[in-house]
């Protein structure tokens with residue numbers, strides 16, 4: 001499973017899939033799960049793989065999209081002005097490599113502008129630039145060159161250009177878009193791992209779209225699957241680097257899979273959380289309970305659909321997400337796959353009924 005995890009995470013993190021342009025991740029999902037279950041798609045581009053037979057409906061969902069940019073304007077000199085897709089902090093962007101994906105599918109390498117220190121006043125040096133002030137340089141000489149020779153159009157999606165790399169420390173990796181390719185890899189590997197098991201439920205693996213711009217595909221996915229339980233798989237921010245209080249850490253690399261029980265978008269069903277914790281303990285899977293006062297996931301929209309869907313979020317903490325280079329410990333990811341598969345096996349009709357028995 002570990003070797004497969006490495007190759008799958010490489011393939012997924014190197015895919016170009018800014019919100020609204022998820023096709024490269026969707027293709028990997030389809031390739032990996034052909035023959036495992038019944039594949040389908042919704043009209044926004046979300047993908048589904050349905051397995052199992054009788055019993056409650058369980059949804060295992062991750063979002064396919066990543067934060068990026070789109071071309072807003074092409075200057076007379078051939079430079080690209082951009083709009084952000086999802087949340088960025090400009091500090092992380094100057095002088096970074098990006099790829100613009102053209103309508104014909106070509107990827108054009110470029111660099112986000114920066115100003116040489118020689119040209120900066122002391123006041124300018126201390127300022128964080130607004131994204132509106134940045135531009136991308138692809139080496140074009142004019143607007144016509146950019147359009148005709150590079151094939152770039154307004155609206156083309158732009159993603160960081162970053163290779164998946166192993167660090168000197170075993171099991172530590174650096175890549176873009178661990179948010180949320182760890183979640184997508186976990187959906188795929190969980191379904192593959194469970195393919196030979198007789199499940200007590202109908203299991204649907206889902207790749208949602210447009211999470212980074214406001215959990216938009218998640219509502220559609222929940223309405224399509226109408227699950228009795230939703231397990232959302234994520235790559236949320238770690239909190240174990242300088243600047244955080246180690247005593248309050250709930251997302252340390254190497255401390256196990258995160259079980260997120262609250263954030264501003266969702267309060268997870270307490271009975272489901274208790275079950276997840278029990279399953280983790282019984283299977284000796286390392287985990288960290290996470291209570292967040294910021295951020296959000298697809299659970300924010302999923303749990304409100306279908307007259308209420310008990311939901312929980314499992315996560316592989318990643319340092320420096322929403323930047324060009326994020327870092328994970330692969331063992332946390334493997335713990336997430338173990339926990340999601342063990343949890344699916346435990347969700348039989350009686351257990352699922354018990355999650356929402358209020359009268």
Ligand SMILES: [Zn+2]
Nearest residue numbers: 179212321322
């Ligand atoms: Zn994100």
